[in-house]
Amino acid sequence: MAEAEAQIVALAKLTILTLVPYVLASQGTMLSGRTGVFNVAQEGIMLIGASVGFLGAYLTGNLFYGILLAMLVGGLVGLALAYFTTTLKMDQFVIGLALFFFCLGLASLLYKVTIGVTIKPPLIPTLRDVPVLGLSQVPILGAIFFNQNWLVYFTILLSAVLYYLLYHTRIGLELRAVGENPKAADSLGVNTSLMRYVTAIAGGMLMGLAGAYLPMLYTGTYTHDIVRGRGWLAIALTFFGGWSPHMIFLGALFFAGVEVLSFRVQVSGGGIPYQFLLMLPYIATLLVMMFAFRRARVPAFLGQNYDREKRTLA
Amino acid sequence: MSEQIAVARTGETQPVVTLIKKVAPYLLAVVASFVAAGLFIAVMGFDVLQAYGTILFTSFKTPNGFAQTLQKFVPLLLQALAFTVPLAAGKFNIGGEGQLIVGAIGATAVGILLAGLPAFVLLPLVLLAGVLFGALWGAIPAWLLYRFRVNEILSTVLMNFISFSLLNYIATEIWRDPAAGHPTTIPIGAGGFLPLMVENPPLNVGIILAVLVAAAVYVYTDKTAPGYELIATGANPRSAMVYGISVGKISLLALIVGGALAGLSGSIEVAGVQHRLIEGLQSNYLLLGIIIGLIAKGNNLVVPFVAFFIAVLEIGASAMQRTMMIPGEMVFIV
Numbered sequence: 001m002a003e004a005e006a007q008i009v010a011l012a013k014l015t016i017l018t019l020v021p022y023v024l025a026s027q028g029t030m031l032s033g034r035t036g037v038f039n040v041a042q043e044g045i046m047l048i049g050a051s052v053g054f055l056g057a058y059l060t061g062n063l064f065y066g067i068l069l070a071m072l073v074g075g076l077v078g079l080a081l082a083y084f085t086t087t088l089k090m091d092q093f094v095i096g097l098a099l100f101f102f103c104l105g106l107a108s109l110l111y112k113v114t115i116g117v118t119i120k121p122p123l124i125p126t127l128r129d130v131p132v133l134g135l136s137q138v139p140i141l142g143a144i145f146f147n148q149n150w151l152v153y154f155t156i157l158l159s160a161v162l163y164y165l166l167y168h169t170r171i172g173l174e175l176r177a178v179g180e181n182p183k184a185a186d187s188l189g190v191n192t193s194l195m196r197y198v199t200a201i202a203g204g205m206l207m208g209l210a211g212a213y214l215p216m217l218y219t220g221t222y223t224h225d226i227v228r229g230r231g232w233l234a235i236a237l238t239f240f241g242g243w244s245p246h247m248i249f250l251g252a253l254f255f256a257g258v259e260v261l262s263f264r265v266q267v268s269g270g271g272i273p274y275q276f277l278l279m280l281p282y283i284a285t286l287l288v289m290m291f292a293f294r295r296a297r298v299p300a301f302l303g304q305n306y307d308r309e310k311r312t313l314a
Numbered sequence: 315m316s317e318q319i320a321v322a323r324t325g326e327t328q329p330v331v332t333l334i335k336k337v338a339p340y341l342l343a344v345v346a347s348f349v350a351a352g353l354f355i356a357v358m359g360f361d362v363l364q365a366y367g368t369i370l371f372t373s374f375k376t377p378n379g380f381a382q383t384l385q386k387f388v389p390l391l392l393q394a395l396a397f398t399v400p401l402a403a404g405k406f407n408i409g410g411e412g413q414l415i416v417g418a419i420g421a422t423a424v425g426i427l428l429a430g431l432p433a434f435v436l437l438p439l440v441l442l443a444g445v446l447f448g449a450l451w452g453a454i455p456a457w458l459l460y461r462f463r464v465n466e467i468l469s470t471v472l473m474n475f476i477s478f479s480l481l482n483y484i485a486t487e488i489w490r491d492p493a494a495g496h497p498t499t500i501p502i503g504a505g506g507f508l509p510l511m512v513e514n515p516p517l518n519v520g521i522i523l524a525v526l527v528a529a530a531v532y533v534y535t536d537k538t539a540p541g542y543e544l545i546a547t548g549a550n551p552r553s554a555m556v557y558g559i560s561v562g563k564i565s566l567l568a569l570i571v572g573g574a575l576a577g578l579s580g581s582i583e584v585a586g587v588q589h590r591l592i593e594g595l596q597s598n599y600l601l602l603g604i605i606i607g608l609i610a611k612g613n614n615l616v617v618p619f620v621a622f623f624i625a626v627l628e629i630g631a632s633a634m635q636r637t638m639m640i641p642g643e644m645v646f647i648v
Contacts, residue, residue, distance in 0.1 A: 093406055093467065094608060101601055174374060232471045239465070275483035282472040285453075289469065290462040 005140075011260060012144045017217065019249075020155045021046070021210040025234035025239065026248045027162055028206030030129035032078065032199045033243060034166070035178040035192075036301035039081055039200065040096035042207050043231030044103030045074050047224075049211025051107035054222040055114050057124040057215075058222065066124070067212050074208020075201045077103060082200035086193050089305045108224050121221040127151060127213075151213055158206075162245040175199065179299035182306035192306055207231070237286045240292040243299060258284045328518065352576035369630035379629060381515035385587065388524040389414070389626040392579035392608070393603025394617045395531050396572040398468075401612045402535055404548035405569040409455060409470025410576040411600035412477035413448040417577025420447030421584040423592040425502025436505035441523075441581045448577010449570050451477065460562050466569060475599075478541035485593050500521055503563055508586035518586035524619070531616040544568060602628070 025042050032039050039045075049070035057066030077099055084095040115122055127149035135146040145156075160304050166172040177185040177230065178195045210230075215222045237255055241248030262280040354479045373383040400407040420443035428436055455469035485497035508518040535541040546554040547564045555561050583595050607623055610616035 012556055045470075047523065097406070097604060098407075098608070101605065104601070131402055228473045229472065232468060235465075236472075239468075249378060273487060275479040275487075278479040279476045282475045286464070286469060286472055289464045293463045293465065 009140055009143050009144050009284040011264070012269020015076055015253065015256045015260050016144060016148060016152060018259050019252045020151055020217075020232055021213050022234055022252040022255045023155050023159060023249055024108045024210035024213070025231060026079050026252065027158060027245060028074075028203035028210070029235055029238040030203075030245060030248055031162065031206070031299070032196075032203035033179065033197045033238065033302050034299055035199045036182065036299060036304060036306065037082060037085060037200045037203075038092050038096070038234065038303040039078070039203055040093055041077060041081065041099040041103060041231075042234050043227055043229065044100035044107070045077050045204055045207040046211030046214070047079070047233075048107040048110075048166070049074050049208035050214045050222055050226050051111050051211075053208070053212025054124060054215040055110060058157070059114075059124055061128065061258045063125065063216055066208060066216070070208040071205040071210035072208070072267075074211070075205040077208075078201040079197070081204070082197045083191040085305055086196045086200075089307055092303050092305065111224075121219045121223075124215065125178055126218065126220050127216045135138055151209075156249075159245050159249040166245060169187045176299070178306075179301050182301055186306070186308065196306075207234075210234070233281065233285055236289055236292070239298070240288055242295070242297050254288070255281070255285070319580050320325075363484035364608055369627060372630040373626045378515040381512065382455045383625045383629045384517060384521050386628050388520045388582055388623055389579040389599045390527055390602055390606060390617055390625055390628075391524050391621040392575050392582070392598045393409045394606035394621050394643045395528060395614065396576035396579070397604050397607035398612050398614055399531060399535065399544075399575065399611070400565070400568040400572040401607060403565045404514055404551065405459070405565050406467045407470055407569055407572040407576075408467055408600070408604070409452065409473045409573070410579075410585075410603055412470070412474035413451045413573045413576030414580040414583070414596050414599065415474075415477040415481050416451040417444035417448035417580025418584045418595060419481060419580075420444050420498055420577070420595065421506075421543065421581035422484075422502055425506035425584065429503025429505070431503065431505055433505040433509075436503055437508065437585065440506040441501065444577045444579075444581020444584070445574045446577070450579060451577070452573015453570045455575075456566045459569065460566040468562060468575075470608050471568075481591065481593055485591055489591070491590070499591040500577075501590045502584065502643070506585055507589060508582065510639070520582040520586040523578075523582065527575070528614070528618050531575070535614055 025046060029039055029042060052073050053066040053070035053123035055066070057063045060066070081092075081095060081099060084090045085092045110225075129147050130150050132146040132153070136142045138146065164172075166176060173193055174185060174190045177188075178190060180193045182192045185195075211227065214230075233255055237248060237251050240254075241251040258281045262277045266274045266277050275282050359610060373379045380458070392412070396410040396413065397407055421440045424443040425436070425440045426441065431439070451473060452470075455464070455466050455473055458464035458469050459466045482497055485499050491498045491500045496526035508520050511517050511522075512518050533541075535544060543554070543559045544564055547559060547561050547568075551561045554564075579599065580596075584591060588595055602624055606620045610620045
C-alpha cells in the first residue's frame with residue numbers, strides 16, 4: 001500500500017514538474033494575446049531559450065545567468081514581433097512564422113558555434129529541489145507541491161499574479177480592453193501601442209524561460225529536438241484555457257498528465273509500440289481542440305493590428 | 315498579405331516599367347540579406363567573396379551540381395505550392411512535412427505490396443498513393459477547421475509530429491530493412507521507380523512532373539473562376555461570403571489540395587530519389603517551402619523562380635551559412 005502511494009506521489013510530482021514549461025509558454029501567449037498580439041513563434045522562442053539558457057549556464061557555471069539570458073533573448077524576439085506588427089502593421093502570422101524559423105536556425109547555430117561537435121555532450125547541473133520550510137513536511141501534498149525546484153514555485157506564483165493583474169487591477173482592465181476593442185481603449189486614453197509592446201516582450205520572456213527550463217530539468221544537455229512541439233501545444237493550451245491565467249494552469253495539468261503518461265507507459269512496456277505512445281500528446285491535443293475551439297472565449301482583436309486611421313469592424 | 319497578393323496580381327498585364335518596379339524590391343532584399351550574411355561570415359573569420367562564390371556557382375560548375383540542384387528543386391517547389399494554395403484562401407498549411415511523410419508512406423506501401431506489377435501500372439499507382447495519402451493527411455486538419463473551427467496552424471503542425479512517429483514505426487517494425495543502420499524500409503518494386511531523363515548524373519523525370527503541376531496550379535488559381543473564388547476567399551472572406559461563395563468549403567478544399575501537393579512531393583522522393591522510405595527524407599523542405607511561398611508573396615507564377623534560387627543556395631551553402639541567410643532574407647522581404 002505504502003509503495004502504491006509513493007508511486008502516485010512520484011507521478012503527481014512529475015506531473016507538476018512537467019507542467020512548468022507549458023504554463024510559462026502559455027501564460028506568455030495569453031498575455032500578449034490579450035492585447036491582440038498573437039505570437040505563433042513559441043516553438044522557436046522556446047528552442048532558442050533552451051539553447052542560450054544552456055549556453056549561459058554552461059559558460060558561467062550558474063543556471064541563473066542562463067535563465068536570465070534566455071529571458072532576455074525571448075524578450076527581444078517579443079520586441080521584434082511587436083515592432084513588425086504594431087508599428088509596421090505587418091501580418092502577425094507571417095512575422096510569427098518568420099521569427100519561428102529565425103529562432104530555429106539561430107538556436108542550433110549558436111550551439112554549434114559555441115560548443116562545436118563533441119563525442120560526449122557537455123553537461124550543466126540540473127535544477128535542485130528546494131523544500132519550502134514547514135510546508136514540505138505536510139503528508140502527500142508537501143511532497144507533491146512543496147518539495148520542488150524554485151521555478152515550479154515561480155510558475156504557480158506567476159499564474160496567481162497574472163490572474164490578479166488581469167481581473168482585479170485597472171491596468172489589467174485596460175490591457176484586456178486593448179485586445180477586445182482597441183478603438184474604444186484608445187479613445188479613453190489607453191496607450192494601445194505601449195500595451196502591445198509591453199505584453200509582447202513579457203510574453204516572449206516567459207517563452208524564453210519556458211525553453212531554458214527544459215535542459216535544466218532532467219538531462220542537463222541541449223539537443224535540437226528538445227522542445228518537441230511543446231511550443232505548439234502551449235498555443236493549444238491557451239485556447240483550451242480560454243485565454244485566462246487560472247484556467248491555463250488547470251488545463252496544463254491535462255497536457256502534463258498526458259506527457260507523463262506516455263512516458264510512463266513507454267518505460268513499463270505494455271505491448272504498445274512506443275511510437276504510438278509518442279503520438280499520444282499530439283492526438284490528445286487535437287481531440288481536445290475539437291471542443292476547446294468552439295467553447296473558447298478569444299480576445300476579439302486577436303491576431304489583428306490596430307491602426308488608428310483605419311475603420312475597424314469591432 | 316492578401317492585399318500584397320492583390321497588388322502583385324494587378325501588375326501582370328502592365329508594361330516593363332512596372333515589372334522592374336516589382337522586381338526591384340526583391341533584388342534589393344536579396345542584396346541586403348547577402349550583405350548582412352556577409353558581415354556575419356566576416357565576423358566569423360571567413361573569406362566573404364570566396365564563400366559567396368561557392369554558394370552561387372556550385373550548382374553551375376559541374377553537371378552533377380546542376381542535377382542535384384534540379385533534384386532539390388522538385389520537393390521545394392511542391393512544398394511551396396502546398397503552402398501557397400491554402401494561403402490564397404487565407405489559411406496557413408504548416409503541415410507540408412507530415413503530408414510529405416505520409417504521402418511517402420503511401421507510395422512506399424503500394425510500391426512494396428504490389429512490387430511485382432509492371433512499371434506502366436505500378437508507377438502511376440505509387441505516385442497516386444502519395445497524392446491520396448497526403449490529401450488525406452491534409453484533410454484531417456481541414457475537417458477540424460471546417461467542422462470544429464480548430465486553428466489550422468496548430469492542427470497541421472501537430473499532424474507533423476504524429477507523422478514522425480508513424481514513419482519511425484513503419485521503418486522499424488513493418489518493412490524494416492535489417493541491413494540499414496538507420497530506420498529504413500526495404501526498397502519498393504523496380505516498376506515504381508521514376509524513369510531517368512539523364513543517366514549520368516542521374517536526373518529523374520520528377521522535375522517535369524513538378525513543373526507541370528506548378529503550371530496547372532498557376533492556371534487554376536489565376537485564370538479560372540474557381541481559382542478566383544479561392545483568392546476572393548482569402549482577400550476578403552466577408553465580401554466573398556456576401557457574393558455567395560462558400561468560404562468554409564473553399565478553405566477545406568484548399569487545405570486538402572495543399573496536402574495532395576505535399577503528398578506528391580513525398581511520392582516523388584520515394585519513386586525518384588530514395589526508392590524506399592527513410593527516416594528524415596522530409597529534410598528541411600517544409601521550412602524552405604514556406605519561406606519560398608512567403609518570399610513569392612503567395613504568387614504562384616513567382617514561386618518556381620524563387621524555389622530554383624533557394625535550391626541553388628541549398629546546394630551551394632553549407633548548413634551554417636544557409637540557416638542564417640535564408641530566414642534573414644525572408645525577414646527583409648516580408
